[in-house]
Amino acid sequence: MTAYGDSTRSLRAGRAERTPGQPYAPGPVLAAPYEVDPAGPRPGLDSYGRTDNPSWRDLEAAIAELEGSAGCVVFSSGMAAISALLFATLGAGDTVLLPSDGYFKTRSMAAQRLGSRGVHVREVPTAGPYPDFDGVRLVLLETPANPGLDVCDIAGISAAAHAAGALVAVDNTAATPLGQQPLALGADVSVASGTKALTGHSDLLLGYVAAGPELTSSVRAWRDDTGAIPGGFEAWLAHRSLATLDLRLARQTATAAALADALSGLPGVADLRFPGRRGDPSFEVAARQMRRIPGIVTFTLPDADTVVRFLRGSRLVGAATSFGGLHTTADRRAQWGDPVAPGLVRLSCGIEDTEDVVADVVGALRAALA
Numbered sequence: 001m002t003a004y005g006d007s008t009r010s011l012r013a014g015r016a017e018r019t020p021g022q023p024y025a026p027g028p029v030l031a032a033p034y035e036v037d038p039a040g041p042r043p044g045l046d047s048y049g050r051t052d053n054p055s056w057r058d059l060e061a062a063i064a065e066l067e068g069s070a071g072c073v074v075f076s077s078g079m080a081a082i083s084a085l086l087f088a089t090l091g092a093g094d095t096v097l098l099p100s101d102g103y104f105k106t107r108s109m110a111a112q113r114l115g116s117r118g119v120h121v122r123e124v125p126t127a128g129p130y131p132d133f134d135g136v137r138l139v140l141l142e143t144p145a146n147p148g149l150d151v152c153d154i155a156g157i158s159a160a161a162h163a164a165g166a167l168v169a170v171d172n173t174a175a176t177p178l179g180q181q182p183l184a185l186g187a188d189v190s191v192a193s194g195t196k197a198l199t200g201h202s203d204l205l206l207g208y209v210a211a212g213p214e215l216t217s218s219v220r221a222w223r224d225d226t227g228a229i230p231g232g233f234e235a236w237l238a239h240r241s242l243a244t245l246d247l248r249l250a251r252q253t254a255t256a257a258a259l260a261d262a263l264s265g266l267p268g269v270a271d272l273r274f275p276g277r278r279g280d281p282s283f284e285v286a287a288r289q290m291r292r293i294p295g296i297v298t299f300t301l302p303d304a305d306t307v308v309r310f311l312r313g314s315r316l317v318g319a320a321t322s323f324g325g326l327h328t329t330a331d332r333r334a335q336w337g338d339p340v341a342p343g344l345v346r347l348s349c350g351i352e353d354t355e356d357v358v359a360d361v362v363g364a365l366r367a368a369l370a
């Protein structure tokens with residue numbers, strides 16, 4: 001079989017072979033009930049919109065293809081996917097390891113809703129050191145971690161965790177399946193928010209769990225029971241957006257690399273992180289493990305007021321608490337409760353021309369820091 005490149009794969013993922021007279025992409029299926037055989041439900045026929053939707057199935061096939069997983073289940077948001085994974089795999093007495101520097105909502109949800117159900121929740125920084133995994137049921141890694149962008153060694157941690165009988169899941173939100181395939185690196189599950197770079201147009205929320213048949217079927221059962229489903233239209237829109245994933249990521253990453261170069265050494269900009277830049281603490285492991293680096297840079301300004309001046313002074317950088325979209329945006333993470341410095345900024349590069357973004361950001365930072 002031909003080994004296609006990333007753009008060809010993104011464009012064709014989950015799409016049927018071309019058929020004369022048929023569109024390149026079938027339209028969204030919007031249905032609550034479907035017509036049922038009066039004699040009773042028939043296997044293979046859709047019956048109800050909480051369990052069945054052809055637009056989800058196409059999208060799931062596409063994501064599974066890109067992740068290199070046997071199966072995929074899509075959800076109404078990244079948090080719905082993460083909750084499905086945690087609740088479907090963990091019970092009273094189990095221990096889960098979560099990243100202490102990852103997406104804050106995963107930690108707070110687990111502490112509040114798993115802790116009270118008898119699950120032991122422990123936190124480990126993404127960069128380690130990792131404890132031994134004895135007695136651990138599930139290790140959830142987030143690499144690169146949001147917002148600090150530390151990267152961890154998925155293969156090494158998976159081998160050690162598996163030897164102790166633990167499952168390994170990777171939050172693949174920042175990397176996307178074009179950036180890394182956690183299952184090929186040894187993890188059991190890739191879980192992600194598709195709200196970010198995967199779909200990238202800032203117009204929908206989505207999540208997914210990509211895994212082998214057993215885990216896929218238990219999270220699918222969780223979705224059927226809880227109803228955490230995406231709409232047919234969102235699934236269709238997400239699939240449409242996947243076609244440009246490679247093109248979007250290429251520009252975003254190139255801009256982030258140029259921006260990281262421009263910001264390094266800029267007086268007033270501290271703790272610059274971009275794992276694709278030589279000298280970044282995660283450069284070596286990212287270079288070994290990742291196929292491409294996300295278009296995100298994180299840095300710290302002296303205080304919150306400087307961040308406000310920077311955002312007000314920029315013409316191109318929107319203030320938004322998300323990343324991976326078409327527009328360049330930045331977020332002061334401490335305002336949402338992340339345990340980081342008040343001036344820490346996560347800046348997500350969009351698809352504007354690289355030189356426009358670099359000139360705008362550097363100019364606005366210089367003015368804010370003057």
Ligand SMILES: Cc1ncc(COP(=O)(O)O)c(C=O)c1O
Pocket residue numbers: 077078079080082103142146171173174192193194195205206207322
């Ligand atoms: C790394 C990571 N995982 C999961 C989520 C949750 O995704 P959603 O907002 O789609 O629920 C986010 C959201 O920012 C995230 O950054």
